[in-house]
Amino acid sequence: MKVSVILTSFNHSKYIKESIESVLKQTFQDYELIIIDDFSQDNSRNIIDEYTDPRIVKVYHDKNYGEGVLAEGIFKYAKGEYIAVHHSDDVWEYNKLEKQVAFLDKHSEYAGVFTNAEIIDENGEIYKEETGFYYNLFQVDNCNRYEWLNRFFYKGNCLCHPSLMMRRRVYSDVQPFIHGMSQIPDMIMWIKICLQYEIFILPEKLVKFRVHRNGKNTSGLRADSQIRSTVELFFMLSNYLQVKDKEEFLKIFPKAEEYTLGEEFLIEYAFGRICLEEGMQKYTRLFGLQLMFNIINNPVQAAIVKRQYNYNHKNFIEDTGRVDIFYVLPYMSEQRATLYWDNGDGWKENNKIQYKYFLTNEYEFDWLFTLDLPNAKIKRVRFDPAEEIFVKCCMESCKIDNKDIEMLPDNTYFHDEDGDIFMDLDPIYISCEASYSGKAIRIRGKLIRMSEKEVAEHINKISKEVEALTDKIKYVEKDYEEAKSLFFKERSTKEQINSNLNEEVTAREEIQKKYLKLEQKYKQSEKEHEELKNQYKELVKNHTKLKKEHEDLGNQDIVQYLKRRNLFRRN
Numbered sequence: 001m002k003v004s005v006i007l008t009s010f011n012h013s014k015y016i017k018e019s020i021e022s023v024l025k026q027t028f029q030d031y032e033l034i035i036i037d038d039f040s041q042d043n044s045r046n047i048i049d050e051y052t053d054p055r056i057v058k059v060y061h062d063k064n065y066g067e068g069v070l071a072e073g074i075f076k077y078a079k080g081e082y083i084a085v086h087h088s089d090d091v092w093e094y095n096k097l098e099k100q101v102a103f104l105d106k107h108s109e110y111a112g113v114f115t116n117a118e119i120i121d122e123n124g125e126i127y128k129e130e131t132g133f134y135y136n137l138f139q140v141d142n143c144n145r146y147e148w149l150n151r152f153f154y155k156g157n158c159l160c161h162p163s164l165m166m167r168r169r170v171y172s173d174v175q176p177f178i179h180g181m182s183q184i185p186d187m188i189m190w191i192k193i194c195l196q197y198e199i200f201i202l203p204e205k206l207v208k209f210r211v212h213r214n215g216k217n218t219s220g221l222r223a224d225s226q227i228r229s230t231v232e233l234f235f236m237l238s239n240y241l242q243v244k245d246k247e248e249f250l251k252i253f254p255k256a257e258e259y260t261l262g263e264e265f266l267i268e269y270a271f272g273r274i275c276l277e278e279g280m281q282k283y284t285r286l287f288g289l290q291l292m293f294n295i296i297n298n299p300v301q302a303a304i305v306k307r308q309y310n311y312n313h314k315n316f317i318e319d320t321g322r323v324d325i326f327y328v329l330p331y332m333s334e335q336r337a338t339l340y341w342d343n344g345d346g347w348k349e350n351n352k353i354q355y356k357y358f359l360t361n362e363y364e365f366d367w368l369f370t371l372d373l374p375n376a377k378i379k380r381v382r383f384d385p386a387e388e389i390f391v392k393c394c395m396e397s398c399k400i401d402n403k404d405i406e407m408l409p410d411n412t413y414f415h416d417e418d419g420d421i422f423m424d425l426d427p428i429y430i431s432c433e434a435s436y437s438g439k440a441i442r443i444r445g446k447l448i449r450m451s452e453k454e455v456a457e458h459i460n461k462i463s464k465e466v467e468a469l470t471d472k473i474k475y476v477e478k479d480y481e482e483a484k485s486l487f488f489k490e491r492s493t494k495e496q497i498n499s500n501l502n503e504e505v506t507a508r509e510e511i512q513k514k515y516l517k518l519e520q521k522y523k524q525s526e527k528e529h530e531e532l533k534n535q536y537k538e539l540v541k542n543h544t545k546l547k548k549e550h551e552d553l554g555n556q557d558i559v560q561y562l563k564r565r566n567l568f569r570r571n
Contacts, residue, residue, distance in 0.1 A: 003165070004073075004168070006073035007036070015090075022093075083164075091210075109198055119209055145197065183228050237275065238287075296313045341371065387426065392421050393448075395407055408429065
């Protein structure tokens with residue numbers, strides 16, 4: 001057996017038939033297809049049972065395990081030299097196995113081979129959202145295993161799991177499966193493999209990877225999946241500590257030489273310093289702090305980093321106060337309320353006044369902005385009540401020299417009984433355009449910080465609205481395409497009719513030309529006929545004359561004959 005295809009199935013009755021068929025129609029046929037259904041509650045099992053191909057191995061769970069399904073297929077059922085991973089909602093191109101087997105047979109230096117992937121939606125349409133998470137996600141160039149490890153650390157996963165074909169022995173060597181990972185088990189697997197082996201990506205799109213709405217993919221963009229991903233990414237970082245060789249570490253992180261000085265290479269320090277670099281994610285910084293904490297509390301390691309890098313507990317204490325890892329400050333943050341005025345040439349940074357205030361959950365404000373602008377005319381006023389947070393704002397009043405002016409929200413999401421809800425980190429109010437001459441601007445109102453739950457609810461609501469709008473757009477696009485098709489069909493018919501008319505006109509013109517030629521020829525023939533007729537008459541006339549003359553001559557001959565006869569008789 002050359003290839004064991006392991007197809008994991010769960011509640012994809014709508015797609016699993018297409019998924020199975022894409023395996024059975026492969027040009028390469030030396031394989032077994034192991035289908036493991038993780039207790040689907042839809043019609044998946046009935047569809048699987050319809051297949052009687054002897055190469056298919058069917059495994060049905062009596063409860064939903066959620067993890068370990070692929071490992072079960074590899075270690076318990078697979079017999080092939082190569083393992084090909086497949087999902088019940090994805091589709092393979094007909095020559096995927098053939099191309100991957102040919103590559104692995106020829107290149108023994110690679111542990112596995114991936115392919116590029118075409119992203120499709122629930123209806124099988126090509127994913128076209130250029131700003132979407134999945135757009136071009138799997139379109140990556142090849143690199144060596146050290147560069148892959150660097151990429152996974154800084155940029156995350158970019159390999160398509162259902163495109164993978166791996167040598168079965170590699171799974172035994174690496175043992176890439178761990179418990180408790182739901183969002184990023186794939187990336188942890190790639191890291192474990194690349195710590196020992198090279199991998200390759202065929203540049204062709206040999207897999208159609210399906211993306212579901214509402215974040216139904218395991219890696220979908222839901223609130224719970226994003227929170228869970230952060231936790232799992234923290235745990236993932238420990239895999240890099242397996243690198244014990246300095247030269248190998250620098251191949252992965254070539255810019256980290258300053259953390260590998262001296263004779264003794266300490267992976268915990270080198271990797272910890274990388275994790276604490278500027279711009280790192282907070283979970284990465286926390287992992288770095290954990291490493292540095294362990295070092296300063298280990299006498300041997302503490303002595304090494306003190307001697308080679310002059311790093312001690314004081315430096316660690318400084319590191320712990322640099323970044324708000326646990327988001328303490330956003331809930332007790334100093335804020336700025338900013339008033340801008342427009343003199344007719346737009347909003348300028350020079351034309352503003354700011355108030356600083358401390359916002360916890362709610363804040364009632366009553367601010368007086370005094371403008372020192374003699375003889376200046378103000379066309380518009382803009383008020384930004386907060387920065388970099390999601391808030392509700394209730395504007396009670398805005399007055400210029402005690403005269404009420406209307407302030408309208410510029411980028412609000414919607415309005416409820418608490419005020420204007422801003423799903424933008426830069427809430428803005430702008431006055432109607434007029435000519436204001438006042439110097440004292442007083443603004444009163446109330447700010448309410450939105451909780452994470454409220455933000456998540458609004459995001460979900462927006463997502464549903466976007467989905468509904470997307471569906472509506474699809475229907476409109478469908479109607480448009482139908483109308484477009486009908487239009488072009490009608491236009492084609494019209495063009496054909498016009499073409500036929502043109503052909504008829506051309507034919508009519510040709511007929512007219514032929515008619516004129518024939519008419520001319522007829523007239524010429526008629527003329528010639530008349531001439532011939534006249535000639536005939538003349539000939540008849542001449543013939544009659546000649547006949548008469550002939551007759552006359554004949555009569556004369558007879559007379560002469562008779563005369564001669566009589567003459568002879570007399571003699």
